[in-house]
Amino acid sequence: MRAAARWTRAHLRAHRAAAVLIVLATAGITVSLLLSTALFAYATDPWQRVFTRSAGAHVWIHTRADAPAASLARLDEVRAASGPFRTVRTTASLELGGSKATLELRGAPERPAVAAPQVVAGRWLDAARDAGTGKGISQGIVLDGAVARAMWAKPGDSIALSGFAAPLRVVGVAETAEPGFRAGETPGAAWVLPGTLAAAHAGGDLRGRTIGLRLADPDDTDYVVQRAVTRLGADQITDVSTWRQAKAEAAGDNQLLGRLLVLFGLGALGAAALAVGGAITTRVRGHLRDIAVLKAVGFTPGQVVRMFLALHLGFALLGGTLGALFTEALGPLAPGRIGEALGLWQDLPEHAWLPWVIPAGVVIFIGSATWLAAWRAGRVPPVPVARAAAHPGRRSLGTTRRALGLRIPPALVLGWRAAFHRPLRAAAAVARLAVPLLLITVALGTWATLDRFTAHPENVGLPAALTARSDSLGERELRHLLTAQPGVTAYPGAEVQALVPGQTGTITLRGLGTDAHPYPFTLVEGRAAHGPDEAIAGQGLLDLLDARVGDWVRMTVAGQPHVLHIVGRSIEPADGGRVISTALDTLGDGATQLHPDFYNLVLRHGTDPAAVRDALTDASAGRLEVREIPNPADQLPAVRAVVIGLIAVLVLIGLAELSTTVAAGVRDRGRDLLALRAVGLTPRQIAAVIVTATVFITLAAVLPATALGVSAAEWLINLQGSTSGWGTGLAQRPALSTLALVGAAAVAVAGAVSLLPAVRAVRRKLVDSASGVG
Known part of the structure; x- marks a missing residue:
């Protein structure tokens, strides 16, 4: 035990920075996972609590005044x-x-x-x-x-x-x-x-x-709605809502934030496990003589494995504990939705055990990922075997000579050779460093998409900034008032609830714009609706009806059937995408005879919606009600802070991996100091070789991580849009300048992190370098 304690203290002194980075990264991962759990609870449990306490109804059916609605209570289900x-x-x-x-x-x-x-x-x-x-x-x-x-x-x-x-x-x-x-x-x-x-x-x-x-069984919801329609008649039912719709509405925005935290939390956990495993593997290779000495003085393989595991499990345990304590103590004090979510979560029954189970899971996962590397330490023989010098092939030596003959700086040539002359080790280091860089790119894609919602809402299904309606103004007077406002284009609209085929629920049938003055929907598939009976639909409606662009769909409004031809799909943030839109002229014909109920106001770019709203209210003497159309991005102010926090955690993981890569490079170049000096390299050039090798490894990780991260961000955001009913086409790629800046920053940080260890290595005495061979 005394020998193990001494070795542990020496190891900690030699690798202080890496240990601190691993602890902080583990704490950040724990905070991320705890926050995601709290946000999911905040998203669903308030609704569930009200539903349970109130003995809530699974189906709400709205009928005409003369319908025998009481007979529905006698259904068997x-x-x-x-x-x-x-x-x-x-x-x-x-x-x-x-x-x-x-x-x-x-x-x-x-x-x-x-x-x-x-x-x-x-x-x-x-x-x-x-x-x-x-x-x-x-x-x-x-x-x-x-x-x-x-x-x-x-x-x-x-x-x-x-x-x-x-x-x-x-x-x-x-x-x-x-x-x-x-x-x-x-x-x-x-x-x-x-x-x-x-x-x-x-x-x-x-x-x-x-x-x-x-x-009796909540899964019978659709069947009961069908039976209700059959008993009362479709013309007697005006609207239907279910518990699933209510729960989805209550959960929507917070689930998005929770999913984001889960995605990055689990990704960061995997990256941290890879970084810790790589660190142990590198340190085992660098301390073969020390491990052999431990074996020689009586340590068994199991004791060596347990010593390595205990050390790094201690790092994980400390980080997990700090993360849990930080979340519990300071989380409820956070502003906005995160603080509210954590305050509510602390009152729920599962809070009694989840804050301890999640950090324990993080510790166990990291321990499992590092066991294999520690097991290798246990297999080191008690008598170190002399390792033959690694001789690169003739092809590699010939390429190096030719490059030096072309007067390419020796630091670049030898740095490239030092980085990749062991392809498997280099590939492992590149992969471990690429994971946090990939996740950082995904986070930047999320940020860019939020900026798109804020700066260009017309590209994500929100061309109109305001909606106006009035009960006291005539239609002609209202239209004149709206068109007289500079920078405003008004589109008449009306909405009704329609029963879908199969009559298991309702959708929103919307008439917006006219044939002569069509509304500027955000189309991502198909074309705009022009002729009679043509319409565009949201992804949620297509999923509900199992339809696609080009199909004809039938729906019922107040007992009157409507058959529309879906010619396009739009991004539709309202009602979970369960909306079908056509020109108001189409709905103005026939039995329903819809008239404008509101006007959507599309503003000229740069126009302040609040100023337009105040001007219209003053011009109408308060008889016109003007509302701003909510932007989903306005409901997620915490996402930007979350993205910054996640990037910080990923940077810590990347720095921990860089410290491992630098340590391996310094160790390998330390064995070659005599040879490098013998061929005429100065200490400055030798340090440049070590720095250049680290930069090349980082650059090799940046390029594929950036490319894969951009594709992954686009896929994940569009997947979220599709599952939420909005539809694909939401994702915005980060600007090339941003990606280039991140890549350059990663390379610059790699060079800066490796500079001081490289300078220390070349200042060692030659006898020290020679003794390091083994």
């Missing part, structure tokens, strides 16, 4: 039902200003037992306090949390509703496990007493029923 509730569609706005929102008011005499809204502010409805008398006493309303946040409403505020003679007072805010409110697309849920609902002045087309079905 239904365990319990919430409702049916009588509903009224209405537009709400705060009396003291604020944004408008479309609400689905539900008449509820009491808080339902199934799919029960979870009150997070205020209280639930009370018939004795919230019924109202029509004599100035406000009637009560409970808002869904998503719509309350969109309207900036809180308990105590008064809300004016279209179709109601008097405003309603917000008495509570509740969270549900249903698909959330989305302005212009999905109305927000709100609950009132049945008497309040009955007093609404609303036409039959605004009245309906809503029922939530909790199933």
Whole structure:
């Protein structure tokens, strides 16, 4: 034990920098994996918690007012039902200003037992306090949390509703496990007493029923929807939503960030394992005499293996522990979504064991990857065998002589020979260094794609920056107001929910632009829709219908069939890509008779959306509601910080690998010092040989890593776009100047890291160099 401890201390003194780099890299990997776990929990568990506590419904079916929705509760697959509730569609706005929102008011005499809204502010409805008398006493309303946040409403505020003679007072805010409110697309849920609902002045087309079905088996969702359509009739069902849609909406953006962290965390873990394994292998080759001495004084092969493993497992254990402690102590203090995710994760049951299991897994993985290299140390014989000098072939010697004869600097010629005269070792060093460089290139591709979303949203399915609508302005007056604004092009639009073939769910059927003035969709396949019945679709819709460009698809809107020819595919960030778009003229014909419900505003490049919004609001005297269309990049501000942190971890791993490569080069050149000086090389030239050899190894890693990294980034980002329903075509390659700068920086760092060890090596005494042979 004393000999092992002395050897360990000597080893640590000789390789301090490499040890620190490995510990820091392991800590960074642990932090990355813990953050990814927390973000996945943040993405799904809040919804799951609400769904479980509220005994949430797996299917929500919205019907016409005269449909027998209550009969759906008697389906064999239904365990319990919430409702049916009588509903009224209405537009709400705060009396003291604020944004408008479309609400689905539900008449509820009491808080339902199934799919029960979870009150997070205020209280639930009370018939004795919230019924109202029509004599100035406000009637009560409970808002869904998503719509309350969109309207900036809180308990105590008064809300004016279209179709109601008097405003309603917000008495509570509740969270549900249903698909959330989305302005212009999905109305927000709100609950009132049945008497309040009955007093609404609303036409039959605004009245309906809503029922939530909790199933015995959640996998029966599509089958139950089919049975509901069969029982009630397709013309009686206006909308269908499922628990899968709600969960996907709640998870979307955070899952992207979580997947990014998992990808880079696992990639960095593999790179760290390769770096540690290479370091052990190199040190075993460089300490054959020391290992032989240990064997001679009585160390068994197993003891030698365990000594090497214990040392590097200690590095991994220290790094994993530091990473876990850092995440637990400082993670919840991080700004934005990461801090919120870690704060929530610490309240979940799995947090009791995952923060220890993940670092333990990192330690075990690194230990497994380094066992083979340590095993080689155990096989070193107790009496070192004299190794024959490695004689390069005649071809190599002839090439070297000819290169020197051409007056090429000796440092370049001998540095090239030193780097690659052992091809297997050189290939291993290049591969280990290429892995972190490849991942850095993938991270740069992610950064470039985010920049594309921010700087050129029109290339990723977001040509319009604003959407405008008004309930009080006439269509002609509204159009004149929009076209009079400089730098603005307005496109009329309307959206309806349509039942898909098989009638297992709903999609968004959108009319946008006209035949004479087509909307500038971002097409990545096929062509734009020109003639009647032509449409373009998002990837999510093509996947849902198992269709492709060129197919005809049939859908049902309010019992009326629509058959459209898909002639192109666009990048579609809305509704998970489950959108089919055509000209408003196409939807204006036939039974549906859609009229413009909103206008998408495409701004001239460089125009400030906020300034246009304020100008339109002032010009309309507040009668025009103008909203900015959300950009997904705005919802991922933490990604850039994550990319920087991951690049820092990968740089640490690369530096650890460079230190190993430099140590091997210094050791090999140390054996050749006598020969190099004998042929006339100065100490400066010998140091240049060592530095040049390291630079050549790095350059050989940079070129393939950059090429493969660009392709991998494009593939991974497009794969994420395809699985999310947006479609391929999102990826943006990093600029060539950026890639060249990264490659040059890697080469420059390699030269700088190897310079000091090279200078130290050539300053050693000749007798020291000679004694190092063995």
